Amino acid sequence: xxxxxxxxxxxxxxxxxxxTVLAFSLGRYPVSAGELARLALAKLAGVPAGLPPNVESVVxxxxxxxxxxxxxxGASLAAAGTAYQGMFHNPLVSPDILGVxxxxxxxxxxxxxxxxxxxxxxxxxxxxxxxxxxxxxxxGSRLRGHDPLLSLVLTGVVIGTxxxxxxxxxxxxxxxxDQLPAITFWLLGSLASVAxxxxxxxxxxxxxxxxxxxxxxxxxxxxxxPDDEARALGVDTRRxxxxxxxxxxxxxxxxxxISGIIGWIGLLVPHAARLIVGPDFxxxxxxxxxxxxxxxxxxxxxxxxxxxxxxxxxxxxxxIGTPFFLWLFAVSRRSW
Amino acid sequence: xxxxxxxxxxxxxxxxxxxxxxSLAAGEVMCVLGPNGGGKTTLFRTLxxxxxxxxxxxxxxxxxLEQLARAEIARRIGYVPQAxxxxxxxxxxxxxxxGRTAHLGSFAAPGRRDHRVAEEVLDSxxxxxxxxxxxxxxxxxxxxLTLIARALAQEPALLVMDEPTASLDFGNQVRVLDRIxxxxxxxxxxxxxxxxxxxxxxxxxRALLLAEGRMLETGPPSEVIRPDTLERMYHVSVRVMxxxxxxxxxxxVLTRR
Numbered sequence: 166x167x168x169x170x171x172x173x174x175x176x177x178x179x180x181x182x183x184x185t186v187l188a189f190s191l192g193r194y195p196v197s198a199g200e201l202a203r204l205a206l207a208k209l210a211g212v213p214a215g216l217p218p219n220v221e222s223v224v225x226x227x228x229x230x231x232x233x234x235x236x237x238x239g240a241s242l243a244a245a246g247t248a249y250q251g252m253f254h255n256p257l258v259s260p261d262i263l264g265v266x267x268x269x270x271x272x273x274x275x276x277x278x279x280x281x282x283x284x285x286x287x288x289x290x291x292x293x294x295x296x297x298x299x300x301x302x303x304x305g306s307r308l309r310g311h312d313p314l315l316s317l318v319l320t321g322v323v324i325g326t327x328x329x330x331x332x333x334x335x336x337x338x339x340x341x342x343d344q345l346p347a348i349t350f351w352l353l354g355s356l357a358s359v360a361x362x363x364x365x366x367x368x369x370x371x372x373x374x375x376x377x378x379x380x381x382x383x384x385x386x387x388x389x390x391p392d393d394e395a396r397a398l399g400v401d402t403r404r405x406x407x408x409x410x411x412x413x414x415x416x417x418x419x420x421x422x423i424s425g426i427i428g429w430i431g432l433l434v435p436h437a438a439r440l441i442v443g444p445d446f447x448x449x450x451x452x453x454x455x456x457x458x459x460x461x462x463x464x465x466x467x468x469x470x471x472x473x474x475x476x477x478x479x480x481x482x483x484x485i486g487t488p489f490f491l492w493l494f495a496v497s498r499r500s501w
Numbered sequence: 502x503x504x505x506x507x508x509x510x511x512x513x514x515x516x517x518x519x520x521x522x523x524s525l526a527a528g529e530v531m532c533v534l535g536p537n538g539g540g541k542t543t544l545f546r547t548l549x550x551x552x553x554x555x556x557x558x559x560x561x562x563x564x565x566l567e568q569l570a571r572a573e574i575a576r577r578i579g580y581v582p583q584a585x586x587x588x589x590x591x592x593x594x595x596x597x598x599x600g601r602t603a604h605l606g607s608f609a610a611p612g613r614r615d616h617r618v619a620e621e622v623l624d625s626x627x628x629x630x631x632x633x634x635x636x637x638x639x640x641x642x643x644x645x646l647t648l649i650a651r652a653l654a655q656e657p658a659l660l661v662m663d664e665p666t667a668s669l670d671f672g673n674q675v676r677v678l679d680r681i682x683x684x685x686x687x688x689x690x691x692x693x694x695x696x697x698x699x700x701x702x703x704x705x706x707r708a709l710l711l712a713e714g715r716m717l718e719t720g721p722p723s724e725v726i727r728p729d730t731l732e733r734m735y736h737v738s739v740r741v742m743x744x745x746x747x748x749x750x751x752x753x754v755l756t757r758r
Contacts, residue, residue, distance in 0.1 A: 251589070383610040387599055389589045394582055397549050398655070399575030399603030443635075444589035447610055 170442055177455040181236075184459050188232050188466045194223050234359040234367075235465040236458040238420040239430060241371045243457025244450060245420075246431025247438070248378055248413040251446055252388045252406060253302070253317060259432035260294075260417045262321045266428070267328040268297025269414075269421040274335045274348050283366050283422075291370075291418035293328075298414055300324055354425035354479040356465050363423040374415035377408055382447035385409060389444065427478050429486030430457055436493060502527050502658055502690055503548070507557030510540070510547040511714070516555060517543040518714025525692060527658065530685045532701035532722070533694045535711035536734055541694040544711065545661050548692070550574050562658070575603035579652030581662040584644040593631045593639070593647050597623060600654030615654075622653045626680060642673030649680060660684060662693035666700065678704045698726050698739075698751045710734060723749055 190196045200220055207214035214221065246259045253263075260266045272293025276286040305320035332352065339345045350358070378385070384405055387395040395402045417431070438453040461478070464485075468476045503525040511517030518540040525531055533541050546552045548559060550566050559566040561577055569577075579600070591599075600622075601615040611619075623629045628646050631639060636647060645665060652660055665681070666674040674697075681691050682704045695701065701708040701722040708725050710717035712734045718725040731739040731751065738754040 254589075380608040383605065384602065384607065386591070386595070387602060389591075390599070391582070393546065393549075393551050394580065396551055396571060397575060397578070397580035397582075398599055398651075399572035401571050439589075443595075444591055445595055 170448060173441060174451060174455070177452060177459070181455055181459045181462075184462050184466075185232060185236070188235075188462055189224060189228055191466055191470055192223070192228065193470075194219070196220055196224055230359050230361050230364055231356050231465065231469075232462065233364055234356050234423055235462045237364070237368055237371060238356070238424045238427065239434075239457040239459070239461025240454040241375070241416045241420040241457075242427065242430040242461075243434035243438075243453040244375055244378060245413040245417040247435040247446070247450055247453045248385065248409050249431070250435050251385055251444070251449075252409055252413075254389055254391075257318055257432075258321070259429075259435075260413075261426075261428045261431060262318055262325075264297035264301045264321045264325045264328060265294040265414055265417050266421055266426050266431075267325045267332070269294035269418045270352060270426050271297075271328050271331050271335075272418070273351070273422055274332050277344055277348055277351070278335050278339050280344070283363060287366055287370060287419060287422045290422040291415055294414045294418045294421070295411065297324060297328060298410060302410075351425040353477045354427040355468075355475065355477055356424050357469070357475050359423055367419045367423045370419040371416050374412040374419065377412045378416075378450060381405065381409065382450060385446040386444075424478075427461070427482060429479075429482040429490075430461060433482075433486050433489055434460055436489075502562055503692070504560040505548070505557070506560075508547070508554055508559060509556035510543055510552065511555055512552075513555075516714070518711070519556070521557070521716050523709060523716070523719050525659070525690045527690050528685050528688045529707065530681060530691045530693070530705045531707045531709055532705035533692065533709045533711055534696075534698055534701060534726070534734065535694075539711045539734070540714040541711060542663055545580075545663050545692075545694065549578055549580055549661060572603040575655055575657075577658050579655040579657035579660045581645075581648050581652045581660065581665055583664050583667050584641055584648055590635045590637050593623070593628070593634050593636055593650075594619060596636050596647055597650045597654050600651040603655060618656070619650075619654055622650045625653070626650050642669050642676070645669060645673070645677060646680070649677070653684075657689065659690045659692065662691065664694050664696065666695060666697070674700075698722075698731065698741075701726060702744075702749045723747075726751070 186198065186201060189201055190198060200216055201224065204214045204216060204221065204224055242260060249258050249260065249263060269290040270293070272289035272291070273286050276289040301317070301321045301324050305317040308316040308320065336345060336348055339348055384400055387398055387400045388402060388406060388409070392402050434457040435449065435453050438449050438456055442448045442452055464478050464481045467481060468478050505524065506522050508521040509516060509519040521544070533544070535541050543552065547554055550569070553567070561569065561574070566574065597619040598611045598615060601611050601618060604615070605611065620629070623632055626646050626649060628643065628650065631643055631647065636644065649665070665677050669677065678700060681693060685691055705722055707719060708722040709719045710725060710730055717730055717733060726741060726749070728739055728741055740752045740754060741749055742752060744750045
């Protein structure tokens with residue numbers, strides 16, 4: 166048990182690198198590993214690679230942003246899910262179940278409806294996500310006399326439905342030729358249309374949210390204890406919880422704003438990582454991020470290669486997620 | 502080291518106890534006895550600063566409790582809650598290391614010194630073999646000892662234990678009481694709640710009898726634990742009998758049919 170866990174992280178990182186290379190080469194226009202290596206070396210050296218121009222444009226302009234977005238969104242959603250699960254003493258919560266994703270979606274849809282710019286989409290997504298999780302948590306924790314896990318999850322589902330009604334209203338009111346396709350496409354979740362400009366806005370915000378999580382990694386563990394115990398151990402739980410919720414919501418909103426809603430990652434990946442390294446947040450977070458990035462990269466690569474048309478990634482994550490979740494329900498006995 | 506004067510405690514809409522005064526010195530063990538709902542847990546939460554006092558004062562090493570930050574309290578008072586299983590699957594080592602949090606900066610993780618303290622504490626309680634076991638998978642008695650280890654890792658001057666023997670089998674109850682006495686021998690003050698008056702006889706210098714939020718009596722167990730005080734607290738008849746070597750034991754009298 167006390168043996169170093171370093172090999173696990175190295176293995177995960179190596180797998181991620183290999184998958185990234187694979188993702189660059191796969192697609193309607195295959196690019197060989199040799200061509201990729203030549204391009205990478207040429208870019209590093211700052212000299213022309215001497216490859217056909219369409220190879221360069223496929224790799225740098227089409228696949229590049231999309232792969233970077235998959236890595237960023239996968240790692241972000243996994244990190245947010247890890248934080249929410251530890252914080253709410255509850256392994257079944259995730260950005261989807263707590264209403265963060267739908268709240269962020271409502272904010273973003275509103276921004277699209279009002280024809281606002283990318284930055285405002287991010288800001289409203291963040292506000293919507295934060296509002297939703299605050300609402301779910303304050304109602305869920307006030308429903309005393311019920312199983313707290315059940316009340317939190319059910320409150321999340323109910324509030325999520327309410328927010329869904331708000332989104333439906335936006336869709337109904339939206340301009341059917343201009344805004345509606347954008348909203349629909351975006352609610353379905355997709356990385357197909359990620360532009361470098363989206364990444365420039367989302368990546369700093371995601372990093373801004375990840376930083377406090379990494380810095381507070383030890384203290385976050387204590388939020389998994391009953392509140393009285395954590396406070397008696399010297400932690401100002403109210404303040405810490407607020408900081409971590411805000412950080413995780415910022416990370417979720419940043420990814421929702423560029424990829425739309427992609428479910429299941431925030432729920433599945435932290436579990437998979439916890440099965441491997443246990444619940445210690447400092448160990449869990451980096452592994453969950455590596456696995457999350459790899460998972461969404463694989464899913465997105467499948468989305469653009471398995472069929473002649475694009476498959477929405479949410480469909481694939483749901484296909485994998487549903488059996489995993491049911492299996493989890495079947496085997497869990499309050500020991501996570 | 503702990504001085505309580507005219508303390509009222511409870512909730513804004515519901516006062517649980519009032520006018521409580523007592524003090525506790527280093528190395529002293531005090532057992533709090535009282536019926537369910539008598540205010541023991543609320544009193545402990547107030548002493549730990551988890552609930553604000555509703556009147557009177559709590560002083561810790563001469564300083565008023567409300568002037569101390571959470572981490573300052575945590576470096577002085579270790580809290581041992583009743584063990585339950587509703588945790589993530591942390592290892593015993595990780596649980597005990599959590600006791601070091603008040604000694605760490607906000608952004609720090611436990612370092613070499615903290616690991617050493619954790620190992621020493623586990624060793625002193627004789628549970629080193631549990632170090633790498635998973636907290637949710639060990640027995641109730643082992644869990645209770647782990648929580649005591651976590652409180653000791655805080656390096657406190659006072660240990661507050663809420664029914665540390667609840668839900669333990671007889672052997673584990675005795676083991677926990679043994680540890681309480683050993684800790685007092687190291688100069689730590691211990692305040693613990695129990696449902697068994699015999700525990701006060703066995704390892705406490707003083708007993709505090711609490712009923713309906715008021716202090717019935719406080720003093721050496723052999724003086725304050727009497728058939729009349731027990732009957733006033735629990736509304737049952739009890740015989741208190743000498744058990745040799747200056748000890749006493751309580752035996753309830755069942756209603757005749």
